[in-house]
Structure formats: C-alpha cells, structure tokens
Amino acid sequence: MQLAHNEARPKRKPTNVSVRTDLLQIAREDNINLSGMLESCLLDYRKKKREQEWQEKNSKAISDINEFVEEFGLLSDNRRLF
Numbered sequence: 283m284q285l286a287h288n289e290a291r292p293k294r295k296p297t298n299v300s301v302r303t304d305l306l307q308i309a310r311e312d313n314i315n316l317s318g319m320l321e322s323c324l325l326d327y328r329k330k331k332r333e334q335e336w337q338e339k340n341s342k343a344i345s346d347i348n349e350f351v352e353e354f355g356l357l358s359d360n361r362r363l364f
Contacts, residue, residue, distance in 0.1 A: 299320070309316055
C-alpha cells in the first residue's frame with residue numbers, strides 16, 4: 283500500500299495469529315514479512331469483495347446497457363474514424 287506524502291501512516295496493533303508450521307517455515311526461508319503479507323492479502327481481499335459487491339449491485343444496469351448496445355449499437359458508431 284503506497285501512501286501520498288501528506289497521508290499519515292495507518293496505526294498498527296500487535297495481534298497474535300496462528301500459522302501452519304509448514305507455511306511459517308516457507309515464510310522464514312523466503313524472508314517474508316508476515317505482517318506485510320497479511321496486510322497485502324487483506325487489502326486484496328477487500329478490493330475483490332468490493333468489486334464483487336459493485337458487480338452484483340449494478341448487474342441489472344450492466345445487463346440493460348449490454349442489451350441496448352446489442353439492439354441499437356453504440357451511440358458513437360456513426361462517428362468512428364477507423
């Protein structure tokens with residue numbers, strides 16, 4: 283996660299988590315920062331979840347516009363230069 287220069291760093295809180303020993307060994311061998319990896323995965327999860335929620339919320343509108351385009355074409359079809 284990259285922050286703009288004027289943004290404050292998010293607060294952090296120590297948290298205990300349990301990890302499978304084989305995965306912990308892999309993380310240690312590969313010098314993986316577990317806190318950073320967890321944060322990255324949680325941010326990815328939240329982004330995907332929001333995208334899925336948006337898709338579900340807007341599925342009717344997307345379907346309607348796709349049907350319109352199939353029936354009538356794009357509004358810019360007569361203005362294409364290629």
